[in-house]
Amino acid sequence: GQSLEQPSEVTAVEGAIVQINCTYQTSGFYGLSWYQQHDGGAPTFLSYNALDGLEETGRFSSFLSRSDSYGYLLLQELQMKDSASYFCAVRGPLTGRRALTFGSGTRLQVQP
Amino acid sequence: DAGVTQSPTHLIKTRGQQVTLRCSPKSGHDTVSWYQQALGQGPQFIFQYYEEEERQRGNFPDRFSGHQFPNYSSELNVNALLLGDSALYLCASTPAGKRSEQYFGPGTRLTVT
Numbered sequence: 001g002q003s004l005e006q007p008s009e010v011t012a013v014e015g016a017i018v019q020i021n022c023t024y025q026t027s028g029f030y031g032l033s034w035y036q037q038h039d040g041g042a043p044t045f046l047s048y049n050a051l052d053g054l055e056e057t058g059r060f061s062s063f064l065s066r067s068d069s070y071g072y073l074l075l076q077e078l079q080m081k082d083s084a085s086y087f088c089a090v091r092g093p094l095t096g097r098r099a100l101t102f103g104s105g106t107r108l109q110v111q112p
Numbered sequence: 113d114a115g116v117t118q119s120p121t122h123l124i125k126t127r128g129q130q131v132t133l134r135c136s137p138k139s140g141h142d143t144v145s146w147y148q149q150a151l152g153q154g155p156q157f158i159f160q161y162y163e164e165e166e167r168q169r170g171n172f173p174d175r176f177s178g179h180q181f182p183n184y185s186s187e188l189n190v191n192a193l194l195l196g197d198s199a200l201y202l203c204a205s206t207p208a209g210k211r212s213e214q215y216f217g218p219g220t221r222l223t224v225t
Binding site: 030041042043048050089099103105 | 116147170202211213216
């Protein structure tokens, strides 16, 4: 099957850097995605890693190590609006190439 | 360019009833996936439609069924509703030829009493 583990909650202060880790188990792997979801909102695509290494998009970066079945999302220069839930998700055989298996999410609280 | 749209936004049904939820994908997107999200959990994959056929299905019973129309819009039907079906139902569309991204609609909040 497919399963993902990520911390349930992370707290950080405005302006700081925070890293959200994700480990996954899957019998097949096409890529690791990250999504942001504010309370009452829809998940919003942040990043996608198919290959090992770091992908940077503005204040957000995502890293993947396929040999370790591990990835992380790095958020820099935290802002209050970054308070949200962050989900890692994998594309794999159970959901096909076009759908995702999500982790349970990490709730990030940014404090002033 | 309109994003993914879903209707209705909220719905209250009684146990045993049937419900139909609707989704229109973004322009240029040909694949629609449906997810169920319980409170405090990540979205769970229900099924996916491409070229008007169900291509992949998650671990959901046959009470959950769907359809995709020639204009790529989609419906999710749930029969014999249970209290446990209360959740946010999300529709996501994928651009043609680009499998790595999914764009989610705002969801339909279904409450079963």
